[in-house]
Amino acid sequence: MGSKRRRENISDDAILGIDLGSTSTRVCLWCPKRKQEDIDVQNSETPGNVSKGDFPSVGYPFEPEGPVYLGSDFDPNRRPISLKYAFYALAEPDKKDDMLKQYVMATPLTSRRGDQDFRDRLMRGLRELFLVLRKEVDTTCRVQKLKISTVGISIPSQWTTDFEDVYRRIIVDVFEQSRDNIRFHTETEALAHVLLRNHRITLPECGDNMYEVYLFLDFGGHNMNGCIFNVVHGQDHDASFYRIEEPFGAGGGSEEWSYRVGEEFARRFRQQRRRSMRPEEWKAFADQFDNCKSKINPNNFNGPLNMAGWDITLDSAFISRSFEISHKNVLEEAKENIKIVSQIRGVTPYVIVSGGTANHKTVQDRLRSMCKDHGIGEPSFTNKWSISYASGRIARGVAYAAGSRLTFNQFLERGAAFGIQRRQNPTRGNGNPDGEWDSVAELLFNKSVQTALEVSAGSGRDEFKIICDPFFEPGETPNKLHFDHCYDFLLLGKLRRGDWKITFSVTGSQASPSLVLESSFAYSRISKNGKGRAVKTLNVGHYTTNPLPMSFDGGANCYFVDDEHFDSDQFCRPLPTRLTEDVTEAEFETPDDSEGEDHQSGCSDSEFVPVVGEYASSPNEVENRITNNATIAHQQNAGLATEFPTTRSRLVPDENCQAPVAAMGPSIPNAQPNELPRKEVNSPRSRYAKRVEVHGGHPLMTSRRPLDTGQDTRELSTAPVIAGLRRPEKPANYEHTAKVQVTRWVEAACDHPPFHGRSSKDA
Template sequence: MVKTKAARNGPPKPVTIGIDIGSVSSRAFIYGAPDGLEIPVNNKSYQILKSSGRYLTGDFSSSGYPFDDRGPVYLGEDTSPDRQVVSLKYGPYVLVNTSDSLLQEYLLVGPLMERRHDVKFRDRLRRGLEDLFRVIEARVKEICKRERLQIVEIALTIPAQWTLVFEDLYRNIVADVFKCPSSNIFFCTETEALANFLLTDHLEDLGEDGCHHEVILLLDFGGHSANGCMFEVIQGEDGESSFFQIGKSFGVGGGSEQWEYAIGERCTQLFMDGHPAAMTFQRRQNCLDQFNRKKANLGPGFEASVRFSIDDEGVPWFLTVKKEDIDKCWEQAYCGPLKVASDSIAQVAKLDAVYHCCPLVVVAGGSGRHGTLRQRLTEMCKRANLREPFFIDDLNSTYGTSNIARGAAYAIGNRLTTARFFERGAAIGIQMRQGIRNPNALWDNTAKFLTSTDRQKPQTFNATGRDEFQLVCDPVFSTRVNKEDENRLYYTKCYNLLYLGKLAGGKWCFVLTLEGEGDNMWLVVNRSRKPFKRKSRWTDVRTDRLPLYFDAGANCVHVGVRGRSLKELDLQLPELAGEEYEEYYEQIAAADEGEGGEDDSQQHVERQLQQGTEEKRETMTTVWVGGRTTVSESEELQRAKLAPLTPTTESKAEFQAMAALARRAKPAGSLRNLERVDPLEPRRRKTPPMMSAFQNRDHLGTRPKDED
């Protein structure tokens, strides 16, 4: 049962608010874990644009008027027909340094970009965004006062294409409006939020009887853009489930708003060609409102043109947009989303043969309601021998327009600390993609276990110099492992944690250690190599102390620091490729010449293990923040995490002194192909039904490991 009331006595209850800024309207949702308090933040205004049918009563308008200074930029649900209007969701494209390639996907930003160098215009645009959030904040504040709630975390949704600069803009605005510390503001992509909602509340509706292993492709067709992600759902023997992303989240501009914009341009052209008066903003908006009411039965597959009535000083004036023009505008607006859908459906179909899964395409979003789009998606699935797509509109879901805001609140409100993620059974292993006798370039289907919270196992293995390696993580390894598999991770149940690249030829030893607690944890990676020489010794190639963070939106641990790019962190694991890589091999091989002495592998492993456990250190303090106990970082710890990371065992000079035979200690790994991944953990309000992690794989299969 969904609870919508909080206790009226006692201290305020800490809750999370999810906010989804849409292109037409915006929604907010309050969620309180662990008892499942849920309150939709409804707009009290009833002056919704009922005549245009654009959105439901309860949503907040996303429209603004930044092009002139004749009044406020944000009017809420009121309108100003004689002023030029635009969705405030397009404001960030002007306020940040957006790439040209991204701008080309959005026709509606054209009028905004023409004035991007106008300081006053930019100020009005930002003020409009601030006022939109202020209206939401005022309504949230009213609810919190009545229900005795305290907002301690804010979850914001963004399109998959938006980068950190977009997050910084939103974070600064929301922190100022809500008077909330920036550290308590989190982000997740719109598809991450939607997946949290679906797999928390409607997993049973998506499943197929007898199918214990599914791959689900989620496609969200919004008015502003189309976004998607692909993830894998595994039903465990105990009834629990896990799901993992395959690939990375994706998005492209296009949808019903661009279709409507193109129709508006066509109406303007027809009116100017046949009428001496100007096409005012009011006349244009009137045409668009008429089109919006009729568009469900327009476009490819429908035989209708559309006739618009325009008031000309009390006298009706008509213009007609032909079916050919309507269809052309539709195809242009949906070209990008349909291409992305076609490619991803073809990809998910291939996974059936690899993982013996039951692929399912799930479709969401307002633009996804159009009959022609539904028909084409159904045909794509049929050609790929997949089930018919599942349309979220068919779900019996309360507060339907708030699903993304609700999913964001679920993701942030139920998030784990980094330590808790590992305490629940996560384990890290190392996986190989063999460079010899591997014509299809497939990764091995198992990885060697390296570490978890309750144990660690140093692993030694041979590398030819052509093999690639990566660290992978199984989020629930300890909960399902048996004695036979205690040192083996199955890749279909893992996600990629860190790409290491090609390792130089020789015998390698890896020892991994987890340090810290709470949200302040590091992964210490000790790597040693013994060349393929009859008389050679183990050499401490390097030790990396890598920060870990829990991505609240993706609900999984990654390498790095939240809110900062990996390039900015300077992890000192540069990519080695081509001639530079071969030169590095030659340098190591030259340094190996003449090595003597023997060193027992087991003794070396024990020394490595002892070294890793001796480097534990206390790093945490506990403070009281926002009505809950929170782990915070000391200033010294913050400086350590934000400073460029360097090997902890020795500096370059010390290493050269230790390597008497001029061995050069360049790192053998890389961060190539390490993209942001989108793991999720679908959870119920009281007891999480599953652990989840998104998997960032750049292939469509794995291969059995050669026994020899």
């Protein structure tokens, strides 16, 4: 009896998913351990203006006293407004953009953001809303014997760190959760997770192709969010997916249309009645317009709009114009991304559309026309699918995303591979006039290749970066990664002239892995000294980075690295140690860099001078002692390693030489999880994204969603940082003196034609 009672008191960990919509809020619990369907926490009451099971998101903050959130009740004497709009007044949006201009329906709140008492009312309303959710969640957890371990929250892609900070404070306060257990994911990332996980049979498929590309567009009431996901089918027919490109979004939609029409109606009401509309009159008008606007065709709307009960009309031109203004941003954003996926070669892209605004026939017709104009099949509208409790799907999806965790070993076992990609400097009209990244990258690191990679930096003007293919499958060229399979991982910069060896190592624990990069170079030149003697100079250098924290993003389903403390100048241009030796006249006759001759691949082995002491006698031996011991063993029988070994050796110069070497990162077998600083996030790039544009590619976009600061030793942070935008400053004393002859890497290694577009190739 006692044993049975103890079993009954045991609770399993669950992930709580919360989707705060502008009209209603949805909540879901997901227990990965139980391998069962998720549990929708539904509202037992049924308000008339929201979907069954949803919790209304409306509050009454305009009065100085009284409760702000009334749940399913309605107060006819007070003016309601969505509490989701409160975040636009409580957060501090980026002053550099015009985001607030896209959310005019939040103006009644944002216009009073300087009033601290009013801000307190908004915070009170949000707390009251989430306290209602907490009560229902606690009841469900008791019945289902669950305890919350992680909270996943869906947010618009445009929300910045300040929005997350406000949201996080509320969740910590109401749900009594550690801030480290709170994960943010964009609304369409959540939508993609639930559709790709639970409704694969409903999504269109492209036959026997290994890859599928889906553009998800979620047209909510006050904004549209979108993202592109790649689905990869393995030989066992299981499908994995990861996000490519940045999540994107724009303000606008059906709620803005209602707001603009309502503001004009209220203005005419004041002119005619000599008074403002009372709250019950405002609600009556809003209900009437919301009920009829689905039948209004702004392209063919004749005659005025007569609202029953009032002798006030709105002309058709205004109704149509307000529709266009309210939907302009969201439709333009959708059109731009439909164009992007239409230029992906090798696959058939599909457009999946959801959200209340997308229920309007005119919006659907516009989207169909966009797809047709760009050669894509008709979009699929999820409101036509038979999905039980459809309004709760984003809450389910954000729970899945927040609960998605891979150790770095598992990421490698799944097929992840890292490579070094080059962008050759265009010189003299030769080589790379458009400044494109090479189509292939040399394999640097995966579960079976963990040795130093030799790289010839050529002139010292070429740019390099590390890219990652989450599902690398060696083909005819097993050591080549194709750029259109990859996303940007870390921008290295311009390696100085010479022959290089670069090592990718992983240190730390499975819960908190870090990247350590080692670089070494050797370069020789022949010149005459001041006495007229011919001498050969050998330059060698070495640099090791401190550990750079890595983290897994459940929304993107990929690993990223925090590059805040990555010193590109130190890595690419370490101060060299120089050794000289007299040479014969015959050797001096060979043209060298000082005489302005081009060098295609830096230096050959025969150009290096044997040296004594700790230096090697050839460029290939300069780094023979710098091995990649800090690697992850693929253990077939013992399972995945739980710690990464960190022992490594390094080059030690002759005692008379002063070669600067960066301090090695300490061995950290018991490392604590990384607290990553908030930074902008760049996205994984498009697989098979061979888009062709006349004037080259677009610049790499950055997400407005900053990274999470997770510290839980059991889990990794879910909003990582990836290098891609920042370009290292050129040293002030660096001069381009050599002529450059740039040669393309072997194009035959690439199975696809050249590409111009926004991807890892032209970030």
